[in-house]
Amino acid sequence: GAGVSQSPSNKVTEKGKDVELRCDPISGHTALYWYRQSLGQGLEFLIYFQGNSAPDKSGLPSDRFSAERTGGSVSTLTIQRTQQEDSAVYLCASRVRADRTDTQYFGPGTRLTVL
Amino acid sequence: GNSVTQMEGPVTLSEEAFLTINCTYTATGYPSLFWYVQYPGEGLQLLLKATKADDKGSNKGFEATYRKETTSFHLEKGSVQVSDSAVYFCALTGQGAQKLVFGQGTRLTINP
Numbered sequence: 052g053a054g055v056s057q058s059p060s061n062k063v064t065e066k067g068k069d070v071e072l073r074c075d076p077i078s079g080h081t082a083l084y085w086y087r088q089s090l091g092q093g094l095e096f097l098i099y100f101q102g103n104s105a106p107d108k109s110g111l112p113s114d115r116f117s118a119e120r121t122g123g124s125v126s127t128l129t130i131q132r133t134q135q136e137d138s139a140v141y142l143c144a145s146r147v148r149a150d151r152t153d154t155q156y157f158g159p160g161t162r163l164t165v166l
Numbered sequence: 167g168n169s170v171t172q173m174e175g176p177v178t179l180s181e182e183a184f185l186t187i188n189c190t191y192t193a194t195g196y197p198s199l200f201w202y203v204q205y206p207g208e209g210l211q212l213l214l215k216a217t218k219a220d221d222k223g224s225n226k227g228f229e230a231t232y233r234k235e236t237t238s239f240h241l242e243k244g245s246v247q248v249s250d251s252a253v254y255f256c257a258l259t260g261q262g263a264q265k266l267v268f269g270q271g272t273r274l275t276i277n278p
Contacts, residue, residue: 094268152198152217157210
């Protein structure tokens, strides 16, 4: 079946603009994660959704970052008033259920460049 | 908090050489341990995993054993190929946690 998909694959924006990144998880996967991969910080957790539970937002670096998951499926990560340090590859992952032993399946990522 | 430390890269080997990439972790309780691989131009994909002490994960000729006593999960392969050139990430999910905590990644280049 289809894997995790993300759009756009590349996004170039100007400092101060808002951006929205989209993630379509694998069908039937109840858990969804966002991570960020940057040169200076490596791979960092941002936020986690599980079913109808309140999301774990503990990894969001500032209040400019927010995410939502509609209908338990598609998720959107929004970055307001982008800064140059937000430039990174944003990765989405999904998992069948909230079991830490289960594999997380990653999408191809969205490369964000803030000029 | 939980953390993962990998050997510094980059690592360059000749084809058919033996590979070891060291990974050690800090975590309370019994984390689940993973190796992910990122081939050039591709996304992260699971290579292997182990979810309890003394388990051995294996895939594509790679192996790693969950060693609780040394808090390690070293990745090994007996004979590497050019196609193994990639960035390798060691990661864990801690007990009672959901997120993956990654090491810094090790870039591996295999020369023919």
